[in-house]
Amino acid sequence: MTGRPSSVRLLWSQIKYQNTLFWRSPVSAFFTIVLPLILLVLFGAIFGSEDVGGGLTVAQFYAPSLAVFGAVSATYTNLGIRTTFARDEGVLKRIRGTPLPPTTYMGGAIGSAVYIAAIAATIMLAVGVIFYGLVVHVEALPALLVTFLMGVSCFAALGLLVAAVAPSGEAASAITNATLLPLAFISDIFIITGDGMPAFLSFIADVFPLKHFAAAFRAAFEPEFVATTNSWLDFFHWGDLAVLLIWTVIGVVLTLRWFSWEPRATEGRRKRRKVPAGT
DSSP: OOOOOOHHHHHHHHHHHHHHHHHTOHHHHIIIIIHHHHHHHHHHHHHTTOEEETTEEHHHHHHHHHHHHHHHIIIIIHHHHHHHHHHHTTHHHHHTTSSSOHHHHHHHHHHHHHHHHHHHHHHHHHHHHHHHOOOOOGGGHHHHHHHHHHHHHHHHHHHHHHHHHOSSHHHHHHHHHHHHHHHHHHTTSSSOOTTOSOHHHHHHHHHSHHHHHHHHHHHTTOHHHHHTOOSGGGGOOHHHHHHHHHHHHHHHHHHHHHOOSSOSHHHHHHHHHTSOTTO
């Protein structure tokens, strides 16, 4: 008689299961992996070696920026949408009736999202290094790793918050895209905003965490910034990381308050089916 699998083994099996679900969804894979890569190649081809400040060319600027976008897509968008659809289909409710701890299932979903985020970011940075001369400084790696982990943790928490408040999977898809894409345009992801952006848009970008994730992650690749650092601690953008931490706490607290494992939209459909025809 075999014993019960360890918690680590159960968690790993759930991560692999969630990874399989992700790669079976061509739409998710396209928007998380392929689209940022296409944008990077297009921007690199159109703008070439034009300098954007900080010692970076356009292509070198976009490589870490789109690495952040891919990571956010994997955690915020995909995690929020997939979790909501799993609730709509009764998967979350059934999980609670099995021996698998709900926290292990959710940990697998989050772990898979972080894993996919790491793949997306690595691909963008590798393309930047190989084709556009982006330089990865060894002394910046600790700050890059911490920034990445804090960033994906923040957006994973916010993705689960979307799942907590969205009434259906369709609504979650609308919420994630309607919030992420506009922010990407004003947070130095799709467009290099500079000083010409209206003040109210700059304020909005400063309030939300996407700009701070990108700024802290990208700084480690800026030659002019690297030249002024005296130690590996200088690569940490503490102000940006503080914003990420605040939004992580907000996401976790509100998710724990509002998250439901019970279907919502399906309950409404069942009620409507019970109404006699012609009434």
